[in-house]
Structures are given as structure tokens and as C-alpha cells.
Amino acid sequence: xxxxxxxxxxxxxxxxxxxxxxxxxxxxxxxxxxxxxxxxxxxxxxxxxxxxxxxxxxxxxxxxxxxxxxxxxxxxxxxxxxxxxxxxxxxxxxxxxxxxxxxxxxxxxxxxxxxxxxxxxxxxxxxxxxxxxxxxxxxxxxxxxxxxxxxxxxxxxxxxxxxxxxxxxxxxxxxxxxxxxxxxxxxxxxxxxxxxxxxxxxxxxxxxxxxxxxxxxxxxxxxxxxxxxxxxxxxxxxxxxxxxxxxxxxxxxxxxxxxxxxxxxxxxxxxxxxxxxxxxxxxxxxxxxxxxxxxxxxxxxxxxxxxxxxxxxxxxxxxxxxxxxxxxxxxxxxxxxxxxxxxxxxxxxxxxxxxxxxxxxxxxxxxxxxx
Amino acid sequence: xxxxxxxxxxxxxxxxxxxxxxxxxxxxxxxxxxxxxxxxxxxxxxxxxxxxxxxxxxxxxxxxxxxxxxxxxxxxxxxxxxxxxxxxxxxxxxxxxxxxxxxxxxxxxxxxxxxxxxxxxxxxxxxxxxxxxxxxxxxxxxxxxxxxxxxxxxxxxxxxxxxxxxxxxxxxxxxxxxxxxxxxxxxxxxxxxxxxxxxxxxxxxxxxxxxxxxxxxxxxxxxxxxxxxxxxxxxxxxxxxxxxxxxxxxxxxxxxxxxxxxxxxxxxxxxxxxxxxxxxxxxxxxxxxxxxxxxxxxxxxxxxxxxxxxxxxxxxxxxxxxxxxxxxxxxxxxxxxxxxxxxxxxxxxxxxxxxxxxxxxxxxxxxxxxx
Numbered sequence: 001x002x003x004x005x006x007x008x009x010x011x012x013x014x015x016x017x018x019x020x021x022x023x024x025x026x027x028x029x030x031x032x033x034x035x036x037x038x039x040x041x042x043x044x045x046x047x048x049x050x051x052x053x054x055x056x057x058x059x060x061x062x063x064x065x066x067x068x069x070x071x072x073x074x075x076x077x078x079x080x081x082x083x084x085x086x087x088x089x090x091x092x093x094x095x096x097x098x099x100x101x102x103x104x105x106x107x108x109x110x111x112x113x114x115x116x117x118x119x120x121x122x123x124x125x126x127x128x129x130x131x132x133x134x135x136x137x138x139x140x141x142x143x144x145x146x147x148x149x150x151x152x153x154x155x156x157x158x159x160x161x162x163x164x165x166x167x168x169x170x171x172x173x174x175x176x177x178x179x180x181x182x183x184x185x186x187x188x189x190x191x192x193x194x195x196x197x198x199x200x201x202x203x204x205x206x207x208x209x210x211x212x213x214x215x216x217x218x219x220x221x222x223x224x225x226x227x228x229x230x231x232x233x234x235x236x237x238x239x240x241x242x243x244x245x246x247x248x249x250x251x252x253x254x255x256x257x258x259x260x261x262x263x264x265x266x267x268x269x270x271x272x273x274x275x276x277x278x279x280x281x282x283x284x285x286x287x288x289x290x291x292x293x294x295x296x297x298x299x300x301x302x303x304x305x306x307x308x309x310x311x312x313x314x315x316x317x318x319x320x321x322x323x324x325x326x327x328x329x330x331x332x333x334x335x336x337x338x339x340x341x342x343x344x345x346x347x348x349x350x351x352x353x354x355x356x357x358x359x360x361x362x363x364x365x366x367x368x369x370x371x
Numbered sequence: 372x373x374x375x376x377x378x379x380x381x382x383x384x385x386x387x388x389x390x391x392x393x394x395x396x397x398x399x400x401x402x403x404x405x406x407x408x409x410x411x412x413x414x415x416x417x418x419x420x421x422x423x424x425x426x427x428x429x430x431x432x433x434x435x436x437x438x439x440x441x442x443x444x445x446x447x448x449x450x451x452x453x454x455x456x457x458x459x460x461x462x463x464x465x466x467x468x469x470x471x472x473x474x475x476x477x478x479x480x481x482x483x484x485x486x487x488x489x490x491x492x493x494x495x496x497x498x499x500x501x502x503x504x505x506x507x508x509x510x511x512x513x514x515x516x517x518x519x520x521x522x523x524x525x526x527x528x529x530x531x532x533x534x535x536x537x538x539x540x541x542x543x544x545x546x547x548x549x550x551x552x553x554x555x556x557x558x559x560x561x562x563x564x565x566x567x568x569x570x571x572x573x574x575x576x577x578x579x580x581x582x583x584x585x586x587x588x589x590x591x592x593x594x595x596x597x598x599x600x601x602x603x604x605x606x607x608x609x610x611x612x613x614x615x616x617x618x619x620x621x622x623x624x625x626x627x628x629x630x631x632x633x634x635x636x637x638x639x640x641x642x643x644x645x646x647x648x649x650x651x652x653x654x655x656x657x658x659x660x661x662x663x664x665x666x667x668x669x670x671x672x673x674x675x676x677x678x679x680x681x682x683x684x685x686x687x688x689x690x691x692x693x694x695x696x697x698x699x700x701x702x703x704x705x706x707x708x709x710x711x712x713x714x715x716x717x718x719x720x721x722x723x724x725x726x727x728x729x730x731x732x733x734x735x736x737x738x739x740x741x742x
Contacts, residue, residue: 057654065654066622238649251437252666260650274647276640278609279631282661283428283436289660290653295623 004031005327006106009070012061017265017338020331023059024076031108033085040113042089044082044098046327047354049105050137051078051334051346052172053236056264066292075104076330079142081122081133082109083351089116097122099136101294105330107350126305129313138345139319140309142293143172146258147234148304149296151180154256154289155232160185163228165221165245168236169206170197170320172345173258177234178204179317186232189224191217191241193340200343204318218244229253229284237262243275249284257290265338320344324370325352333370343368375402376698377477380441383432388636388709391702394430395447402479404456411484413460415453415469417698418725420476421508422449422705422717423543427635437663446475447701450513452493452504453480454722460487468493470507472665476701478721497676500684509716510690511680513664514543517629518605519675520667522551525627525660526603531556534599536592536616539607540577541568541691543716544629548605549575550688557603560595562588562612564711571714575689589615600624608633614646620655628661636709691715695741696723704741714739 010025018024033043055078057063058070070076080103084096092098099120103109111119122136131140138144151158158164164181168174169190181188182205190206192198198209210220221244224230229250235242238260245255263272281288311317322342324333327350336342381396389395404414426449428434429441441447451474455467463469470491474480482490493507502511509515522529529535535552539545540561552559553576561577563569569580581591592615595601600621606613609631616626634643652659682688693713695704698721707713 064651242649257652260653263650269647272647272650274645274649276643276645278613278645279634279643280435280661281628281659282631283663285660285662285666287658287660288652289656289658290651291656292654295656 001030001032002108003028004106004108006075006104007327007330009059009072009074009076011072012059012069014060014063015265015267015269018056018059018335020335024331024334026328026331033108036110038086038088038110040088042087042092042111042113042116042119043085044100044103044109044111045085045351046080046082046103046107046109047097047351048134048137048347048349049078049080049103049330050142050172051330051337051348052142053259053261053264053337055334056338075106075109077102077104079103079137080105080350081136089113092116092119092121097124097127097133099141105327105348105350107327126309129309131309131312134321134323134345134347134349135309135312135319137347138172138321139176139312139317143345144176144308144319145297145301145304146293147173147176147180148308149293149300150256150258150291151177151234152300153296154287154291155254158184158186159231161187162231163187163189163224163250164232164234165224165230166190166206166234166236167212167241168192168259168261169201169209170344171236174234174236175201175204175320175344176317178206181232182206183316187224189221189230191237197343200320212241217241218247221245221248224248225250232256234258235260239263239273239275243273243277246275246277246280246284246286249280249286251284253284253286255286255288257288261338320368322346322368322370324348326350329370372401372403373479374399375477375479377446377475378698378701380430380443380445380447382443383430383440385431385434386636386638386640389427389430389706391706395702395705397699397702398446404479407481409457409459409481411459413458413463413482413484413487413490414456415471415474415480415482416456416722417451417453417474417478417480418468418722419505419508419718419720420449420451420474420701421513421543422701422708422719423513424630424632424635424708426705427709446477446480448473448475450474450508451476451721452507460484463487463490463492468495468498468504470512476698476719476721478698497680500680502680502683505692505694505716505718505720506680506683506690508718509543509692510547510683510688514716515547515679515690516668516672516675517664518544518547518551519679520664520671521627521629521662522548522605523671524667525658525662526625529555529557530602532558533602534558534560534595534621535603535605536595536601537561537577537605537607538583538612539563539630539632540572540580541715542607545605545607546572546575546691546715547688549577552603553577554687558595560592560601562608568714571691583612588612589618592616592619595619596621603627605629606631610634610644610646614644614648617646617648617651617655617657620651620657622655624655624657626657626659628659632709691739693717693739693741695719697721700741
């Protein structure tokens with residue numbers, strides 16, 4: 001018997017910041033890992049999970065979101081990586097490392113057979129390429145795919161000399177967007193929530209940065225737009241920054257609508273800011289397009305895995321991580337996503353005992369670590 | 372010497388409805404059509420002009436609109452059709468009928484040579500096909516191109532069985548959108564501002580209509596969406612109707628952003644309604660794209676002229692017109708675009724004396740005529 005530590009969803013919370021201990025709570029349950037009945041499914045030992053802002057919307061009850069709301073009393077789920085302990089599914093055997101779209105934030109998960117349709121077996125070659133396993137939750141994982149595939153699909157080929165505004169630029173997705181644009185010869189202006197984050201984003205290749213908490217964002221955007229306007233906007237935040245972009249958009253500007261984090265934790269619906277200049281969508285001939293990365297996987301997954309892990313291994317792309325140790329740490333780590341205390345891609349390392357096995361020691365160099 | 376009657380732009384008016392006699396005013400000037408110096412340009416006798424809601428935005432001074440603001444004291448300009456009287460430009464000769472993107476609302480216009488770059492000589496075969504000349508300002512002209520080309524470019528192939536919401540459906544653009552969708556097997560729900568207009572729109576093939584002034588638009592949209600959602604929205608009005616669509620959009624829904632007429636005449640900026648549910652752009656993976664039809668002409672003009680005038684001549688497409696006689700009538704006709712008193716495509720017939728020459732008698736059958 002082992003004790004399976006878990007972070008459980010505890011209370012539907014439509015507004016405000018998530019509250020560790022209230023929105024979510026710590027739980028544990030005894031588990032006989034050798035003998036528990038699998039009923040045709042799979043038992044995994046969970047290695048790490050990715051915490052993403054969009055999870056906040058699954059804590060609001062049924063809001064018509066395509067990803068289902070969390071269930072009170074059950075573990076919060078997230079994108080994660082796990083090792084198969086026992087399996088009654090032919091495709092998976094003990095020792096396989098699997099990428100899981102919906103993994104409980106807990107040490108062990110029992111997956112019914114139908115849930116394993118969402119597993120993707122990880123390539124042992126990639127795992128031994130020198131990248132840490134949490135990188136496959138960051139730049140080589142969902143946020144990396146998000147940045148890469150949405151640019152390919154919504155913008156197409158980036159045009160050298162064009163200008164891009166990236167909000168939330170120090171975050172998991174933003175940092176890769178900045179680098180992909182910089183490499184393509186696009187001029188980048190990036191916003192983030194502290195001077196330190198702005199320094200980091202400049203180190204990735206941003207030409208100009210805006211600390212949106214202390215600087216005049218519309219004025220800096222306008223100066224950067226100069227007489228050409230800004231051709232692209234990678235929107236992680238919505239609200240005032242979206243409105244400011246629309247005012248300085250170039251004709252035929254493209255808005256990649258990745259998230260709307262400015263509205264996720266509003267205390268009241270009327271606190272969420274929406275742009276009051278949408279008529280410009282018509283007159284400037286803008287395209288404003290949203291997406292969920294899973295829609296792009298069938299078309300782009302192969303090309304992504306061919307290109308991006310290699311660029312990471314060669315140091316051509318940086319991936320700043322913010323790693324929290326231990327399953328219970330997920331509660332505070334999730335809150336930090338919204339207070340801005342995180343530094344880069346937020347992951348929770350669940351299997352801390354065997355961390356070294358997946359290059360985590362190496363990864364920790366340069367990562368912000370919370371123990 | 373003749374007297375050239377003109378409608379002049381008289382006063383910049385940022386808010387409210389246009390005011391005949393104040394925003395615009397009636398003028399006249401003597402003109403010696405036989406001897407006036409052309410200075411290398413062209414003199415036209417103007418036949419008809421098209422009045423379009425977007426012209427309202429050019430009466431607001433410099434609002435960063437790509438089409439330039441009107442100049443106080445000069446004739447209001449519009450898309451129109453004219454006959455060349457005298458020409459010092461090699462490409463044009465006396466008697467040519469030309470389509471002009473920027474024609475003064477006046478009986479005669481003197482065009483400098485560089486302005487004739489915006490002329491398009493009309494094909495005599497098309498002119499004699501039985502269509503009236505004002506049709507080339509409606510379904511076979513800019514509004515027709517707008518409907519046809521924006522669907523081709525922003526939606527692509529319409530999918531039979533999908534659902535479309537069209538706002539402003541009895542207007543110049545909307546009536547063609549309804550018919551193109553119906554012909555493609557798309558199920559159409561359409562909004563308009565009176566029961567009579569709704570009847571008309573149903574006669575064009577709309578499956579369901581909403582009188583937005585008297586009926587509960589969100590409820591009717593929701594019922595029509597049922598469990599599939601609505602796949603397309605052709606947006607002529609913005610505001611509340613846009614917000615209502617976003618709430619019932621199908622995943623991957625497409626919004627063709629053609630106009631935002633609900634906001635054009637607001638008394639105060641804060642009276643303009645903007646949707647408060649843009650987060651759905653992300654979660655439903657919507658595409659919301661604006662355009663100005665001139666951007667699509669190079670790619671689609673040929674195909675449009677091949678298909679649409681033929682469909683009109685064969686009666687496969689209907690084109691309801693609202694024709695005002697005489698240049699001075701343009702002032703009231705323009706106001707009717709916003710009060711909703713117009714019925715279909717609003718055109719002003721300037722050269723009433725020679726109307727018969729261009730099948731206008733025929734066209735007047737079924738048109739609303741204001742004399």
C-alpha cells in the first residue's frame with residue numbers, strides 16, 4: 001500500500017483568483033499499486049504536470065467551454081507526463097513514458113481503457129536527447145505547439161521586417177512566440193508584468209518591451225507602430241492590450257487569439273475589459289482568430305517534433321521554466337500563474353524521487369525552483 | 372452653359388444621424404460643358420450613384436479611416452456610373468460608360484487625369500443584357516461584389532447543411548448573401564428592421580427571420596442554433612447582434628465583418644455597443660475577419676462578372692432597389708439608409724432625362740421609387 005497524494009477540485013468558483021485550500025484542496029488515498037484492479041485500463045505513476053491559465057476556466061462550472069468543467073471531489077486534471085506501472089491495454093506496457101492530455105494532479109492515476117486513447121507514447125530517442133522531461137511540457141510540449149502551430153496556421157509565413165506585438169511574453173507560450181518571430185526577422189515588441197521579465201524577454205530577442213504595470217502601453221505601442229502600424233498581435237491577455245493593439249494595427253493585421261487571461265479572475269463580469277474599437281476590424285481589414293491547439297495537432301505535430309526539440313537541444317531556442325516540487329505544491333503554483341510571481345513555463349514535478357532519471361538536474365539550471 | 376446641381380459636404384459631424392441641409396447642402400454652379408478646360412482630364416455626365424452606409428464614416432472628419440474624409444465645400448462622393456462627355460485621356464472617349472469608385476454627387480464632374488485611374492469602362496454587352504444600369508450599382512456592382520467576394524475569400528466554399536445568420540438582410544449586401552447561401556444549401560436565419568422586410572427576405576430563401584425591433588433576437592438565434600450552433604455570421608451591423616451570434620456560434624464559426632452600422636450614428640461614443648463575450652473567440656475557435664471589397668477585386672472580379680450578372684439576367688438572383696430621382700434627392704435618400712425607410716439597395720438616379728436608355732423603365736418594376 002502507498003499513499004496517493006492528490007490535489008482535488010473542491011469548489012466551483014466563477015470569479016476572483018483561485019484560492020488554495022478552498023477552490024482546490026489536498027487529499028490522499030491508500031492505493032495497492034500491485035493489486036488494484038485495472039478493469040482493462042492502465043495505472044500510471046505521474047512524473048510531472050503542466051499548469052496553464054486556461055485551467056482557471058474549468059473551475060467556473062459549466063460556462064459552455066469545450067473542455068469540460070472540473071468535478072468537485074475529483075483530482076484537478078492537467079496535461080502531464082507519466083510512467084506506466086501496470087497495463088491491461090495492448091498498446092502500453094510497464095515502463096512506457098506517456099504524454100497525457102488529461103492527467104490527475106496526483107501521484108498515481110488509474111485510467112479506464114477509453115481514456116488511454118488520449119495517451120501519446122513518448123519517443124525514447126527524444127527523451128534521451130538531453131532535454132529534461134519538463135521541457136516536453138513547455139517549449140517541446142503543449143505551449144510550444146501552441147506558439148508554433150498557431151503562427152503557422154493563422155498567420156502563415158512570418159514576413160521579415162513586419163512588426164509583432166506579443167502580450168504575456170514571458171509566459172510559456174509568449175517566450176517561444178518572441179523567439180520564433182525574432183528568428184524570422186520580425187520586429188518584436190513584447191509586454192510583461194515586471195522589469196525583470198522584460199529583461200528576460202529582451203534576452204530572447206524582443207526589440208522593445210513594455211512593463212504593462214508601470215509603463216504607458218498604448219503610447220509605447222504607438223511609437224513602435226510608427227508609420228507602418230503593427231502587423232501581428234499574439235494575444236494572450238485580451239482586454240486593454242487587445243484594444244490598444246487594434247488602434248495601432250496595420251491594414252490586414254492579424255490577431256492570434258490564444259488567451260484572455262486579463263478576464264479569467266474578474267471579481268464581477270463587468271470588471272472584464274472588452275475592446276471598444278471593433279469597427280476597426282472592418283476598416284483595417286483585420287483577422288482576429290481564436291484556436292485551441294488540439295485542433296492543429298493532426299496537421300502540424302510531425303513538423304513540430306522534427307524542428308523544435310532539435311532547436312532546443314542545440315540551444316537555438318531557450319525555454320525558461322518555473323518548477324514546483326511535489327504534488328501539493330500545485331495549488332500555490334497555479335495561483336502564481338495569475339499573480340505573476342511565476343517565471344516562465346509553470347510545471348509541477350510530482351515524482352521528485354526519480355527526477356534525475358529524466359535530466360531534471362540539468363533542467364534546473366536556470367529554472368526558477370519552488371520546493 | 373448648364374447649371375450643375377450638386378450635393379456638397381457642409382459640416383463635419385462625428386455623431387448622430389446625418390442631417391440633410393446641415394451635414395450636406397444643396398449647391399449649383401454654372402458650367403460650360405463644351406468649352407471648359409479639361410487640363411488633360413475627363414468631363415463626365417453622371418448617370419447614377421450608389422449610397423452606402425459606410426459613407427457616414429467619411430463625414431466624421433479624420434478618424435483614421437482608410438477611405439479619406441469628405442472635404443467641406445466639395446461634393447460628397449460615392450460609387451457611381453457616368454458617361455464620358457469630353458476626354459483628353461487616351462483610354463476614354465465621348466460616349467463611354469464608366470464605373471467610377473469616387474464620383475461626385477452632382478450632374479457633371481471634371482476629373483483630373485490621375486483620377487481616371489479609378490475608372491472602369493463598362494462592357495457594352497453587359498449594358499445591353501437587359502439589366503438596368505442601377506443594377507450595376509447593386510447586385511452586379513459593389514454590394515454584389517461585397518457579398519460574393521467576401522464569402523469566397525473569408526468563408527471559402529459554403530457547406531450545405533451548415534447554418535448562417537445574416538444581419539441587415541434586406542439591405543444591398545444582405546439580400547445577396549441570403550440568396551447565395553440559400554442556393555448553396557445553407558440554412559439561413561436573417562434579421563431586418565420591419566415585418567415587411569422580413570417577408571421580403573423570406574421570399575429570397577431565408578428559412579427564418581427576426582424583426583430585431585420587435586422580436587427577441589437572442590432567443591430566436593438560440594432556437595435556430597439548436598444543438599449544432601450557427602456556423603457563419605454575415606455581420607452588417609455589429610453591436611448586440613454580433614454579441615448574440617458569438618453566444619450561439621458553432622465551434623470554428625466564421626464572422627464576415629462587413630459593417631458596423633449599429634454604431635455609425637451614435638450620439639455619444641459610449642452609446643456604441645460592443646460585445647462582452649470575446650473570450651469565446653478563443654474557446655470556440657472563431658474567426659472574425661473584416662474587409663473592404665476593393666482588396667478582393669484583383670482576385671475575384673473576373674469570376675464575379677462571369678457569374679452574377681448572368682444569374683440576375685436569368686432571374687436566379689433578385690435585386691431589390693430603392694431608387695431616388697434627381698441629384699438633390701440624395702440627401703434624404705442617405706438619411707433613409709439609417710432610419711430603415713429604404714427598401715433594398717439605395718441608388719440615386721441623377722440623369723433622369725435619359726433614364727430609358729439604360730433599361731431604367733424595366734428596373735423600376737418592383738423597385739421602391741422616390742421622386
